[in-house]
Amino acid sequence: xxxxTHAVDDTCVQLLTPEGERVANADFPLDVSxxxxxxxxxxxxxxxxxxxxxxxxxxxxELGLWAxxxxxxxxxxxxxxxxxxxxxxxxxxxxxGVAWCRGVDPLAVLGLFRGTTxxxxxxxxxxxxxxxxxxxxxxxxxxxxxxxxQHDAAENAAMVFFGDGASSQGDVNESFIWASVFNAPVxxxxxxxxxxxxxxxxxxxxxxxxxRAWGFGFPGVRVDGNDVLACLAVSRQMLQRARxxxxxxxxxxxxxxxxxHTTSDDPTRYxxxxxxxxWRLRDPLERVRSxxxxxxxxxxxxxxxxxxxxxxxxxxxxxxxxxxxxPSIDDLFANAYAEPHSLVERQHDxxxxxxxGFAIENAP
Amino acid sequence: MTETLTMGRAINxxxxxxxxxxxxxxLMGEDIGRLGGVFRVTDGLQKDFGEQRVIDTPLAESSIxxxxxxxxxxxxxPVVEIQFDGLVYVAFDQIVSQLAKMHARSAGRVRMPVxxxxxxxxxxGAVEHHSESPEAYFAHTxxxxxxxxxxxxxxxxxxxxxxxxxxxxxxxxxKRRYWDKAEVDVGSxxxxxxxxxRVVRSGTDVTLVSYGPMVRTCLEAAAAAEGDGTxxxxxxxxxxxxxxxxxxxxxxRRTGRCVVAHEASVFLGMSAEVAASVTEECFYELxxxxxxxxxxxxxxxxxxxxxxxxxxxxxxxxxxDRSLAY
Numbered sequence: 112x113x114x115x116t117h118a119v120d121d122t123c124v125q126l127l128t129p130e131g132e133r134v135a136n137a138d139f140p141l142d143v144s145x146x147x148x149x150x151x152x153x154x155x156x157x158x159x160x161x162x163x164x165x166x167x168x169x170x171x172x173e174l175g176l177w178a179x180x181x182x183x184x185x186x187x188x189x190x191x192x193x194x195x196x197x198x199x200x201x202x203x204x205x206x207x208g209v210a211w212c213r214g215v216d217p218l219a220v221l222g223l224f225r226g227t228t229x230x231x232x233x234x235x236x237x238x239x240x241x242x243x244x245x246x247x248x249x250x251x252x253x254x255x256x257x258x259x260x261q262h263d264a265a266e267n268a269a270m271v272f273f274g275d276g277a278s279s280q281g282d283v284n285e286s287f288i289w290a291s292v293f294n295a296p297v298x299x300x301x302x303x304x305x306x307x308x309x310x311x312x313x314x315x316x317x318x319x320x321x322x323r324a325w326g327f328g329f330p331g332v333r334v335d336g337n338d339v340l341a342c343l344a345v346s347r348q349m350l351q352r353a354r355x356x357x358x359x360x361x362x363x364x365x366x367x368x369x370x371x372h373t374t375s376d377d378p379t380r381y382x383x384x385x386x387x388x389x390w391r392l393r394d395p396l397e398r399v400r401s402x403x404x405x406x407x408x409x410x411x412x413x414x415x416x417x418x419x420x421x422x423x424x425x426x427x428x429x430x431x432x433x434x435x436x437x438p439s440i441d442d443l444f445a446n447a448y449a450e451p452h453s454l455v456e457r458q459h460d461x462x463x464x465x466x467x468g469f470a471i472e473n474a475p
Numbered sequence: 476m477t478e479t480l481t482m483g484r485a486i487n488x489x490x491x492x493x494x495x496x497x498x499x500x501x502l503m504g505e506d507i508g509r510l511g512g513v514f515r516v517t518d519g520l521q522k523d524f525g526e527q528r529v530i531d532t533p534l535a536e537s538s539i540x541x542x543x544x545x546x547x548x549x550x551x552x553p554v555v556e557i558q559f560d561g562l563v564y565v566a567f568d569q570i571v572s573q574l575a576k577m578h579a580r581s582a583g584r585v586r587m588p589v590x591x592x593x594x595x596x597x598x599x600g601a602v603e604h605h606s607e608s609p610e611a612y613f614a615h616t617x618x619x620x621x622x623x624x625x626x627x628x629x630x631x632x633x634x635x636x637x638x639x640x641x642x643x644x645x646x647x648x649x650k651r652r653y654w655d656k657a658e659v660d661v662g663s664x665x666x667x668x669x670x671x672x673r674v675v676r677s678g679t680d681v682t683l684v685s686y687g688p689m690v691r692t693c694l695e696a697a698a699a700a701e702g703d704g705t706x707x708x709x710x711x712x713x714x715x716x717x718x719x720x721x722x723x724x725x726x727x728r729r730t731g732r733c734v735v736a737h738e739a740s741v742f743l744g745m746s747a748e749v750a751a752s753v754t755e756e757c758f759y760e761l762x763x764x765x766x767x768x769x770x771x772x773x774x775x776x777x778x779x780x781x782x783x784x785x786x787x788x789x790x791x792x793x794x795x796d797r798s799l800a801y
Contacts, residue, residue: 251541252542256546256548258542258545262501269545285538288533289538446578448618449587450642
């Protein structure tokens with residue numbers, strides 16, 4: 112039996128071809144206005160610009176590291192724009208596109224990689240949990256949060272992001288079980304970008320990842336992860352289903368990590384340029400641009416304005432990043448615990464005295 | 476309102492009070508519902524508070540903690556039970572990498588009022604992984620608080636204080652003392668804050684510091700030593716993180732000698748921290764080095780050998796004698 116793992120198979124939901132042709136899917140219809148289409152394209156362009164700017168800033172030494180989202184913009188914008196107020200997203204460390212959709216200041220995201228913060232935003236305010244770096248840890252947390260929504264009788268859902276590598280983690284598989292048996296309102300959004308640093312998908316699975324869902328007792332869908340419309344349609348439907356009490360679902364967004372794993376990685380050691388080139392033809396931005404053009408939904412002024420907005424955004428990131436204040440050592444001590452803690456207070460006092468000693472030494 | 480309660484029952488009563496007090500308090504764990512837990516600590520709670528608040532979970536410790544973190548983010552106050560000490564390592568990543576760090580990570584925006592309860596320690600003839608003392612791992616982890624009662628009265632109050640805390644608390648239950656009985660006033664307020672140690676027996680010659688299951692052993696040792704004319708002061712730490720060093724140091728300044736006893740391996744165990752702190756603070760008052768009594772640097776033995784591994788009255792008194800003879 113042929114087991115498709117490395118190519119988009121027939122069951123992959125697609126609403127916009129790489130050539131920019133709109134196609135219908137009876138299971139996942141999408142009603143989207145012209146304004147929404149333009150807004151989606153704007154999201155894609157600006158997320159890519161943030162990513163490119165952050166990569167450049169890392170090369171200039173302004174960031175310690177950056178995890179590029181290049182190539183996965185459609186998956187993240189499609190999912191991110193399907194979330195509504197009151198929903199909660201649980202990201203990995205690469206969900207810059209979802210962060211954008213949830214209204215998180217990109218500068219806050221860059222702060223994580225500069226080392227000015229380990230958090231940087233209010234999860235409650237944005238409906239967007241903190242970045243999680245340990246692979247898969249956020250999945251059971253999302254299920255717990257969804258169980259809380261269920262207790263509260265809230266008509267909302269949680270959406271948790273993870274990758275093909277994480278699909279091997281115990282916590283991810285456990286979270287499938289929990290979501291299933293508690294019928295929790297959570298949507299698992301797996302971006303299968305084909306690579307877990309240097310390990311190919313074949314090292315994680317022998318069946319298409321979305322097919323695993325059925326074994327856990329809920330539906331799984333594979334979607335063209337480079338098609339923002341398909342990602343939006345499938346995410347909307349699965350989220351709505353969860354909000355209405357029909358339980359969890361797994362979405363596998365079939366995509367490709369066009370960049371390195373992070374700026375510390377060298378993908379030329381483990382994958383072929385020809386593969387990357389093949390995926391470049393499936394670019395998530397170009398197909399929308401092409402569609403907007405062909406449908407005459409935009410004019411040159413639209414693109415000129417967007418270019419301008421994009422450059423302004425990059426400029427504000429460059430300036431803002433360099434102006435980010437270093438965190439305070441006092442806050443480190445203050446935030447270790449919610450309530451007073453004798454050991455931390457003593458160490459804080461001792462360290463303050465130690466630092467004060469330099470002030471006296473350096474006094475004129 | 477005074478009742479004679481075992482420690483297990485006292486914790487049960489404490490959990491009941493917490494569930495009554497705050498509708499956001501939830502219990503989660505394996506077999507805690509209909510069965511009432513393998514030690515019956517949650518007996519009857521699901522019947523009275525329902526399956527939505529006393530939740531039998533899948534057999535997945537890591538997700539018990541992960542789900543508790545998510546529930547806490549949602550505004551709940553989860554109390555999770557890990558069935559045995561040796562099973563908590565399965566959830567170690569969620570505890571150490573997520574639960575303990577969330578408040579600091581979020582710059583104080585996200586609170587984690589999660590209580591992790593589990594039985595610990597040996598002495599009941601159990602199979603492997605059911606007699607361990609992992610407290611040092613948790614005490615070493617910034618962001619966690621660690622408390623352990625030695626008697627039913629403290630158990631009743633400490634478990635409620637742990638649940639009421641806005642920080643994550645590891646609540647360690649000394650399993651071989653689950654059946655110890657005491658008079659518990661279930662209407663009373665706690666006598667001490669959660670982070671306080673207590674002098675449980677006054678003495679003048681040596682300070683014997685312990686916690687959890689070993690406190691009773693130390694009290695028995697002190698009673699036996701009294702017959703030989705040795706006056707031992709026993710300090711029950713109650714809180715392992717943070718440590719109430721003031722109570723320990725005040726005692727050692729009076730006695731000039733200190734012995735620390737616990738079941739866990741002494742190497743980098745709680746006694747190492749107590750010994751270092753006492754040495755720093757009481758260097759000139761000490762008549763002898765701080766001595767430690769505890770488990771060996773071996774895996775916990777098959778139960779037919781555990782009487783050698785667990786410090787008993789004689790091993791404690793041997794250390795007291797060495798301290799006095801120094």
